[in-house]
Amino acid sequence: MSTASDTTTVALIGVGGQGILLAASILAEAASAEGLEVKASEVHGMAQRGGSVLSTVRFGAKVFSPVFRHPDYVLATELLEGFRGLDMLREGGTLVCAATTRILPGSVLRREEPYPEDLAAAAEVRGVRLLAVDAEGLAREAGTVRAVNVALMGATSTVMPFAAESWQRGLERAVPAKILAVNEKAFVLGRDSVVTPA
Amino acid sequence: MDTTLFLMGNEAIAYGAARAGAGFACAYPGTPSTEIIETAAGLGGIHAEWCVNEKVALETAVGCSRAGVRTLVAMKHVGLNVAADPLLTLTETGVNGGLVIVSSDDPGMNSSQNEQDSRHYARFAKIPMLEPSDSQEAYDFVAEAFALSEEFDTPVLLRSSTKLSHGRGQVVQRERIEPERIDYVKDITKHLMVPQWARLRTRFIIERLERLRERAEESSLNALIEGAADFGIISSGVVHQYAREAFPEAWHLKLGLSYPLPYHKIAELYERVPKVFVVEELDPFIEDHVRMLGLPVIGKEAIPADGELEPDVVFAALQPYLDAEPPQRRSPLFPPAPRLSDPAPESELPVRPPVLCPGCRHRSVFTALRRHKLAAMGDIGCYMLGADPPLNALDSSLCMGASIGMMAGFNQALGRKAAAAVIGDSTFFHSGITALISASYNEADGLVMILDNRTTAMTGHQGHPGSGVRPDLTEGPAVTIQELCDGIHVRCTTIDAKDYEAIVDAIKTEVATPGLGVIVAEAPCALLVREKNGTVLVDDERCNLCGLCLAIGCPAIAPQADTVSITDACTGCGLCVEVCKRGALTLSLGEEAS
Numbered sequence: 001m002s003t004a005s006d007t008t009t010v011a012l013i014g015v016g017g018q019g020i021l022l023a024a025s026i027l028a029e030a031a032s033a034e035g036l037e038v039k040a041s042e043v044h045g046m047a048q049r050g051g052s053v054l055s056t057v058r059f060g061a062k063v064f065s066p067v068f069r070h071p072d073y074v075l076a077t078e079l080l081e082g083f084r085g086l087d088m089l090r091e092g093g094t095l096v097c098a099a100t101t102r103i104l105p106g107s108v109l110r111r112e113e114p115y116p117e118d119l120a121a122a123a124e125v126r127g128v129r130l131l132a133v134d135a136e137g138l139a140r141e142a143g144t145v146r147a148v149n150v151a152l153m154g155a156t157s158t159v160m161p162f163a164a165e166s167w168q169r170g171l172e173r174a175v176p177a178k179i180l181a182v183n184e185k186a187f188v189l190g191r192d193s194v195v196t197p198a
Numbered sequence: 199m200d201t202t203l204f205l206m207g208n209e210a211i212a213y214g215a216a217r218a219g220a221g222f223a224c225a226y227p228g229t230p231s232t233e234i235i236e237t238a239a240g241l242g243g244i245h246a247e248w249c250v251n252e253k254v255a256l257e258t259a260v261g262c263s264r265a266g267v268r269t270l271v272a273m274k275h276v277g278l279n280v281a282a283d284p285l286l287t288l289t290e291t292g293v294n295g296g297l298v299i300v301s302s303d304d305p306g307m308n309s310s311q312n313e314q315d316s317r318h319y320a321r322f323a324k325i326p327m328l329e330p331s332d333s334q335e336a337y338d339f340v341a342e343a344f345a346l347s348e349e350f351d352t353p354v355l356l357r358s359s360t361k362l363s364h365g366r367g368q369v370v371q372r373e374r375i376e377p378e379r380i381d382y383v384k385d386i387t388k389h390l391m392v393p394q395w396a397r398l399r400t401r402f403i404i405e406r407l408e409r410l411r412e413r414a415e416e417s418s419l420n421a422l423i424e425g426a427a428d429f430g431i432i433s434s435g436v437v438h439q440y441a442r443e444a445f446p447e448a449w450h451l452k453l454g455l456s457y458p459l460p461y462h463k464i465a466e467l468y469e470r471v472p473k474v475f476v477v478e479e480l481d482p483f484i485e486d487h488v489r490m491l492g493l494p495v496i497g498k499e500a501i502p503a504d505g506e507l508e509p510d511v512v513f514a515a516l517q518p519y520l521d522a523e524p525p526q527r528r529s530p531l532f533p534p535a536p537r538l539s540d541p542a543p544e545s546e547l548p549v550r551p552p553v554l555c556p557g558c559r560h561r562s563v564f565t566a567l568r569r570h571k572l573a574a575m576g577d578i579g580c581y582m583l584g585a586d587p588p589l590n591a592l593d594s595s596l597c598m599g600a601s602i603g604m605m606a607g608f609n610q611a612l613g614r615k616a617a618a619a620v621i622g623d624s625t626f627f628h629s630g631i632t633a634l635i636s637a638s639y640n641e642a643d644g645l646v647m648i649l650d651n652r653t654t655a656m657t658g659h660q661g662h663p664g665s666g667v668r669p670d671l672t673e674g675p676a677v678t679i680q681e682l683c684d685g686i687h688v689r690c691t692t693i694d695a696k697d698y699e700a701i702v703d704a705i706k707t708e709v710a711t712p713g714l715g716v717i718v719a720e721a722p723c724a725l726l727v728r729e730k731n732g733t734v735l736v737d738d739e740r741c742n743l744c745g746l747c748l749a750i751g752c753p754a755i756a757p758q759a760d761t762v763s764i765t766d767a768c769t770g771c772g773l774c775v776e777v778c779k780r781g782a783l784t785l786s787l788g789e790e791a792s
Contacts, residue, residue: 016552049583050753051552083547104765105550109756110588110748113548 007060009068013085014077015103016051019149022174023075024055026153030162030170031059039066050103052081075156077135077149078103083116086126095128096156098135098148131155131194138189147186150175154190201371207362210333210369211272211300212237214340216244219377221267221295222611224248224255228274229309230363231302235272245610249603250636252277256284256299257600257633261575261607261617263297264389264594266380268344269607272300275316282319283597285353287391289323290399291596292351294380295611296344302358305479306506313504315480320355320457324407327355327457328419329435333367339454341375342419346455348380350406350413357456359479361506362436382573382608389594390576390585394551401538408535411458419454420463422470429473429520432464432484437507441477444513459487465530468493473524475500475516479507491532494525554583556754557731557769559695559721560649564591565750565777566702567618567647570709573608577601577621577630579656581649584620589751592620599629606633606642615709618645623679624654624662631682637714638686645708646716648679649695651723659726679718688716695721698776724769732770732787736762740782747774747783 010027014020021042031038042055056067074085075096082097089095099119108115116122123130133155139147150171157167167187175183205213211234215223223238224247225231239246249255252273259271273281278301285299301319304310320327328343330336336358343354387395414420423442430449433441434456442450451467453459464487467474476485476497485497500515501507554561564584567574568591576582576592577600585592596604601619608617621630626648634646653667654660661667666676683690691708693700701719708715741761748755754768761782775783 015550049552049555049580050550052550080547080550084545087543087545087547104756105548106553106587106751106753107548109753111757116547 007063009071010057010073011071012055012075013081014053016049016053018077020053020055023149023153024057025174026170027057029173030166033166033169034162037063039063041066082119089128096131098152099132100134101136139186142186142189143182147183150183151186151190154187155194157191158194203369205333205369206366207333207336208233209237210336214337215270216241217374218341218344219268219375220270222262223270224258225272226252226255228277230360231272231274247640250632252281254603254633254636256281257603258607261604262611263293263295265382265608265611266295267611268296268377270298275303275314278316284600285323287597288353289325289403290391290396291389293347296347297353298343298356299353300356302363304360308360317483324403325352326410327357329357329456331436331438333369337369384593391595414455414458414460415462417455420460421452423450425449430467430471431475431477433477437479440507440509440512443509461532477501477512491530492528493530553753555724556752556767557724557771562698562701562773563647563719564589566705573617575601575604575617575619577625579622579625581622588749602630602633605644606637609643615643620647623650623664627663635686638688642714644714648718650718650720653723655723683716688714690716692718695719730769733768734764735784735786737782740780746777
């Protein structure tokens with residue numbers, strides 16, 4: 001079964017504590033501001049304890065299922081999770097990855113297995129469009145390293161057909177007022193870091 | 199010497215358990231099941247206990263089974279609802295020593311609030327069910343149930359009902375069986391049901407059910423009894439005796455191993471007679487399966503779906519159908535074996551399991567507990583993460599609150615302090631309290647570690663009776679575990695989980711002291727505190743990469759070529775400094791990491 005023609009599936013993956021659910025909310029609110037139907041699904045429970053976290057957002061004129069196995073886009077807030085995203089993406093899909101962020105899982109820390117290295121090569125082998133972003137650097141520049149998720153969302157905005165106002169509305173509705181300014185800055189830095197939208 | 203006894207069904211079950219070599223039997227009393235444990239308590243070789251409820255009873259039984267002892271647990275039908283939580287995961291873990299669950303239904307509500315049909319639990323839990331029809335079978339089937347339990351690695355439901363439990367009949371005693379004591383072997387892939395392992399066990403139980411179905415086809419417990427009439431009756435339990443008496447000339451398919459159902463034996467009856475009835479009390483359990491095979495059957499349109507049956511009720515109910523034209527015959531449609539989900543594709547990427555947080559001081563408890571050779575019965579919540587490498591500090595996890603009952607049963611079966619329970623404060627309030635009261639009342643041996651972070655951390659820091667915090671963030675009275683233990687006569691020590699040496703000493707003392715003891719280790723959830731106390735510095739000259747600090751499972755410590763390094767995630771809790779024996783690690787207080 002292929003994707004319904006007008007439904008877009010975005011999977012957001014990362015490590016517990018990286019703000020995957022917040023990023024998913026921004027995207028869902030932005031899509032909603034575009035007048036689209038939105039459905040989302042998230043896995044709770046172990047989210048704050050350093051495990052892999054997955055959230056799915058689907059939008060379009062009419063959306064049936066909240067989940068779909070092979071997404072059109074994967075947004076990964078960490079490099080190893082970006083590799084994991086390659087396994088999920090549909091053929092010809094797009095991976096937006098915080099490629100300079102590395103959070104080593106226990107087995108790697110204990111040197112039981114290696115951390116994967118060349119994401120660009122792996123993406124090419126699979127025929128996947130890759131947007132590698134230094135989201136961590138941009139977040140730090142914006143004022144907090146915790147904004148990796150939002151900087152990545154800024155970069156993602158260049159490959160999604162949403163108006164700038166919709167993204168702004170998404171940020172305002174999803175991000176707590178107290179940390180909105182720094183996240184707006186991270187978003188803009190992320191967006192402007194993509195020179196040639198693919 | 200005539201060894202024939204005249205026994206109530208419940209007494210026969212207890213005698214049957216003794217004959218089958220059961221070492222432990224427990225229950226919460228409930229009509230019509232109560233006499234099973236009362237009788238067992240008077241028989242040599244069986245240790246009998248009342249537990250505070252059926253959930254704790256089943257968990258205690260699981261502990262005994264794990265320790266390798268044949269165990270029987272009894273309850274009335276509504277008690278099985280209380281025990282459903284451990285049951286539905288016990289079906290995944292399976293057993294070690296045979297485990298038989300007796301549930302006694304009460305059709306007609308002689309002494310109950312409802313008349314539920316417990317047979318559905320056999321299907322629900324995908325476990326085999328035996329239904330004896332008189333006292334002799336009640337006695338004999340217990341040994342059959344234990345043998346099935348051990349052969350198929352499954353709990354077995356022995357279903358009774360009021361008229362079997364409280365009916366009497368002659369019982370010829372058989373030679374006593376001396377089962378081999380099965381050693382306990384730690385195996386978290388079988389005993390610790392986190393999603394990763396439970397998924398594998400789910401596949402196991404689906405396949406196990408298909409193998410049990412083959413056994414039901416061959417088993418002599420399921421007998422096709424030849425008749426002279428042109429109709430047949432399918433029945434099970436005491437109801438079979440009613441049907442047999444009402445229609446001695448009929449063909450009878452008597453189901454003793456009544457779940458999973460023997461489809462081919464049912465089909466065989468249809469080859470012999472043009473008309474088939476199902477006679478059963480309460481729900482159309484057998485009937486639904488027969489209809490699923492596409493076979494015409496007369497069941498609940500004739501037989502009352504409520505209340506108890508009797509031979510004359512059965513006789514009168516079927517009379518109008520005997521001369522009627524038989525329903526049209528069709529060949530059975532056997533359902534295919536169920537398909538299992540496709541296994542996840544192999545990935546070479548490192549997995550990223552959740553871990554105990556850096557700075558979580560409850561890590562100390564696992565580090566200290568590991569020094570002792572105790573089977574650690576874990577529970578649901580964050581602390582299950584202590585099972586993962588490199589801590590490897592837990593043996594099992596079954597359901598909310600199960601750790602304490604399992605510990606009590608395990609130690610009872612082995613006759614020494616061989617197991618500890620590890621449970622969080624919120625889970626303790628959920629359903630650990632009842633098990634602790636049960637353990638106190640039964641003078642169980644054991645050590646209960648309550649890891650108290652004063653919140654329900656795993657689900658996102660909700661309040662509970664220990665914190666007093668309610669959903670609207672108002673505060674009610676807070677229950678103190680120390681005072682609670684004092685009130686139920688359980689020795690309790692409350693210590694600061696940040697004091698590693700105190701934990702080590704408290705555990706050492708408890709392990710050496712006979713009887714039941716609780717240690718409450720208090721420290722707030724690291725995710726709530728989020729304080730950076732400092733960081734740890736490594737003296738590369740002194741560090742020889744011995745691995746002691748790595749073994750505490752802190753995600754902030756990483757081994758390098760011949761030393762360790764500390765990552766930004768370090769909160770400066772200092773546990774690694776305390777376990778280091780070479781003085782290679784020092785705590786640098788107040789340092790802010792970038």
